[in-house]
Amino acid sequence: MTWRESVAALRLTKRAVATELVAFYFLWASALTPSLAETSPPQTAGVPISAGQIDSAIVSLDALAADIMKKSGIPGMAVAVVRDGKTVYAKGFGVRKMGESQTIDADTVFQIASLSKSLAASVVAHQVGAGIVHWNTPLVTHLPWFKLMDPWVTQHVTIGDMFSHRSGLPEHAGDDLEDLGYDRRTVLERLRLLPLRGLRNVYAYTNFGLTAAAEAVAAASGKDWESLSEDVLYRPLGMTATSSRFADFKKRSNRAVGHVKIGETFQPKYQRLPDAQSPAGGVSSSANDLARWMALVLQHGTFEGGQIIPGDALLPAVTGEVISSHSSTVDARPSLYGYGFGVGITPAGRMMISHSGAFALGAGTHYAMIPSAGVGIVVLTNAEPNGAAEALGASFTDLVQFGMVTRDWFAAYTAAMAELVAPTGDLVGKSPPATPAPAAKLSSYVGTYANPYFGNAEIAEVSGHLELKIGVSDRPCVLTHWDGNVFSVSPSSENQTDGSLSSITFKQAGNGTARALTIEYLDGNGLGLFLRR
16 A cells, blocks of 8 residues: 555545655655754754853843833833743832832832733643643633634634634724723623634734633633632742732732823823733732743743643643734744744744733833743833833843844834824814814713613713713713714723723714714724614
């Protein structure tokens, strides 16, 4: 029987055939040129790291951090570096709160925003290693109440799909509900109302898709997520300053306060409450604690000689599972994403594991690990994202790999981050009409308007103007007449930063009473229409 006939007889899948062909090619190539695999292993880097280069990079950190602090104007920063399983640098810069004298050190606790995703993936990897779940376990196996718009997708979407952002949910699905004050269970239940793209066809970053997967793992483990994270990751690593509960962060005496930029200075104006998306963005931690976690990842799941997470359970999380950003040109590198970890190839030809975290209300964080060099850096800041954390991380990893900083990383990242904190809404930058059409009687707009996804919107007349209440927040938004049946509103939240300006358009019924309204800043997925009850 020929090789092809053997394949047919075994009825291998297309993927298995491809695997067999690749294996056959390398066996054949190795037979002809035995040195091929030896001279060009996939771990080969194009640029070697010279002796003493990493030491020099570490020595440069004080000056690099001071420069970034000066350029950015941020209140404070904490930095830690791990090398060969040990913390070799840990230091704080600046103050915990602008206007006060308490300084930041390596034990200061920060809200780490989306770095939480990588910690969450580490928790899941532990449970995969323990046989509690698998990366390909469907969510509904342990979360039977969870639904998406497509019943087939509901039955097949897996933990890994959610952790790699390829479930088909739209980008940042559910974040708008969190902004309105809804709790975790409510947000997850309403994901079923969002439109879907093809399962595993498109990368679209979500906080609550990942949170849903984490909830499934917690259910399978018989614990709430916060306790599970503590039991299998934080406590075994000695991460005593780390928690997935906001209440624990709030109780820390040595904690950094978030800041936003007002004019030319940073001010402590808001407090982010991320419990609803805790697995995706609700962890608080210190530079020293996160250094311990980086040591675990860089040593394939071991820490101080003990195996915390089996290496084969962690490997899928820290290697590329999906293309997160396609190459913009034929000679450009793509970006990849694993399960809760960003994965990429540096200009030196080395794999890098990284992630950034951002709260527009006052946090910018970043880590980067180069496994082939055994080195990782984490940078935590207590200011809205402006590229400071990423710039320091990129400058350090440049020095590790090349012995020099290759570009002005702060300038590059500042431009890239500007969009994250930019005001939103269709009326931003616009002026009201000079001669607007008159509104109807304000009383004609007053009432309750229902929406299956967002819940009720209450329009009330207060002291000669209209006010909007939506979701579970008690704080009303003032409506200002714009033109005819169009009013403007200035929302304020994590996703609608200061200066946002959006339209609310009423539709009148034949009896002169408004029958519906559309809230533009909530209409990104086509769900912004509210009907009078």
